[in-house]
Amino acid sequence: MDMNWKAALDSIPILNKAALLTLELTAGAVAIGVVIGLIMALARLSRTKIARAAAIGYIDFFRGTPLLVQIFLVYFLVPRILHWETLPDDYQYFAGVLAMGLNSGAYIAEIFRAGIQSIDRGQTEAARSLGMTQSQAMRYVILPQAFKRVIPPLGNEFIALLKDSSLLSIIAIQELFYSGKIIAGRTFQPIPMYITVALYYLLMTQLISRWVTYMERRLGKNDLR
Amino acid sequence: MIYVKNLHKSYGKLEVLKGIDCHIKEKEVVVVIGPSGSGKSTFLRCLNKLEEPTSGEIIIDGIPLNSEINVNAIRREVGMVFQRFNLFPHMTAIQNVVLAPEIVRKTNKAEAEKVGLELLAKVGLSDKAGEYPDRLSGGQQQRVAIARALAMKPKIMLFDETTSALDPEMVGEVLAVMKDLAREGMTMVAVTHEMGFAREVGDRVIFMDEGIIMEEGVPSEVFANPKNPRTQAFLSKIL
Numbered sequence: 001m002d003m004n005w006k007a008a009l010d011s012i013p014i015l016n017k018a019a020l021l022t023l024e025l026t027a028g029a030v031a032i033g034v035v036i037g038l039i040m041a042l043a044r045l046s047r048t049k050i051a052r053a054a055a056i057g058y059i060d061f062f063r064g065t066p067l068l069v070q071i072f073l074v075y076f077l078v079p080r081i082l083h084w085e086t087l088p089d090d091y092q093y094f095a096g097v098l099a100m101g102l103n104s105g106a107y108i109a110e111i112f113r114a115g116i117q118s119i120d121r122g123q124t125e126a127a128r129s130l131g132m133t134q135s136q137a138m139r140y141v142i143l144p145q146a147f148k149r150v151i152p153p154l155g156n157e158f159i160a161l162l163k164d165s166s167l168l169s170i171i172a173i174q175e176l177f178y179s180g181k182i183i184a185g186r187t188f189q190p191i192p193m194y195i196t197v198a199l200y201y202l203l204m205t206q207l208i209s210r211w212v213t214y215m216e217r218r219l220g221k222n223d224l225r
Numbered sequence: 226m227i228y229v230k231n232l233h234k235s236y237g238k239l240e241v242l243k244g245i246d247c248h249i250k251e252k253e254v255v256v257v258i259g260p261s262g263s264g265k266s267t268f269l270r271c272l273n274k275l276e277e278p279t280s281g282e283i284i285i286d287g288i289p290l291n292s293e294i295n296v297n298a299i300r301r302e303v304g305m306v307f308q309r310f311n312l313f314p315h316m317t318a319i320q321n322v323v324l325a326p327e328i329v330r331k332t333n334k335a336e337a338e339k340v341g342l343e344l345l346a347k348v349g350l351s352d353k354a355g356e357y358p359d360r361l362s363g364g365q366q367q368r369v370a371i372a373r374a375l376a377m378k379p380k381i382m383l384f385d386e387t388t389s390a391l392d393p394e395m396v397g398e399v400l401a402v403m404k405d406l407a408r409e410g411m412t413m414v415a416v417t418h419e420m421g422f423a424r425e426v427g428d429r430v431i432f433m434d435e436g437i438i439m440e441e442g443v444p445s446e447v448f449a450n451p452k453n454p455r456t457q458a459f460l461s462k463i464l
Contacts, residue, residue: 129304130324132297
């Protein structure tokens with residue numbers, strides 16, 4: 001097959017837009033994932049058995065089933081649960097970000113849990129001996145230190161999520177991969193098109209990775225331990 | 226001030242405390258000595274419920290240590306200094322000192338800061354208020370830790386081998402701060418290997434071994450004429 005890069009170059013404005021959407025979807029999923037992850041990590045470490053069991057169940061389910069299946073499940077379940085007769089416009093974006101957020105919440109919960117558990121017991125003891133409650137100790141002493149430590153794994157999760165967002169093409173979200181696929185089909189130039197798409201992903205993951213390294217250095221300077 | 230009755234503590238099958246009885250009066254300075262594994266640190270940690278006693282009774286300042294609500298109230302009144310300092314590494318010295326007064330005692334920021342700086346001055350670290358712990362020596366960190374505990378205006382101070390993790394040349398500066406506190410009339414319980422400190426400021430020395438109090442008395446007497454053979458053996462090894 002004759003390779004022609006013109007189609008790929010011509011599609012750059014469309015791909016730029018699609019890449020931006022990919023970033024937005026990922027950012028939305030990360031935001032949901034961090035909130036859920038923090039809640040689940042605290043529940044996982046809680047003294048209440050029910051909270052622990054619920055967190056373990058959540059984490060096992062979302063880590064133990066394919067994201068692709070979860071996307072479909074969320075896509076079809078949400079309207080059913082909310083008794084929607086017709087789907088709102090752009091519903092797929094909502095479902096897509098929600099599914100990815102729920103999924104990353106499970107991974108981020110484990111990242112936070114590891115971070116919290118990596119903080120020396122003496123820190124909690126010192127805080128408690130000063131009369132702080134368990135939650136005050138968590139909020140003022142443990143979490144600020146744990147956050148610094150989880151930046152690198154959190155960055156990796158961010159990158160994994162960005163790549164996985166290509167799965168959202170399956171529910172007709174016109175993100176980067178979806179757009180590339182459409183153009184590849186229309187122009188009969190799959191190879192230049194998918195190489196271009198790959199380069200877009202690579203550029204974005206590289207940028208995130210640099211940003212994480214920068215944040216890590218900036219926040220880590222007061223913590224030699 | 227502190228009443229302890231028949232205190233037991235076990236970790237699974239291992240019984241660490243086998244019935245401790247003791248009464249510590251206000252302004253008394255009690256030094257707890259004994260070989261490692263004798264249960265002295267566990268005893269101290271029971272006094273602010275960092276360890277949950279298996280059985281027995283502890284009454285601090287008239288309040289029995291039982292429910293969770295009491296525990297936080299008691300801990301406000303009982304300061305503790307640890308062997309490994311346990312300063313909060315993400316906060317400067319002054320931030321370490323003012324945190325608990327601000328969030329536990331709800332002292333306003335300006336007042337907490339003022340008291341905090343006074344306390345840092347008291348431990349000789351006025352010039353280090355803005356430093357993070359990793360920029361301080363072990364002795365300086367431990368003095369910040371003492372200031373941090375004092376900021377809660379505790380009635381009792383517990384010292385858990387506060388000089389054991391220090392380089393020898395830094396032991397003196399920490400002991401000096403502890404001696405000052407003792408002279409000011411703080412009620413203190415100190416687990417330590419510093420016999421000089423025990424002799425100089427201790428009102429009473431408690432010798433613990435195998436989870437019980439083997440011998441107690443005025444330091445000069447216990448050190449000069451230990452009655453229990455265990456005490457004799459221990460002292461002969463370290464003096």
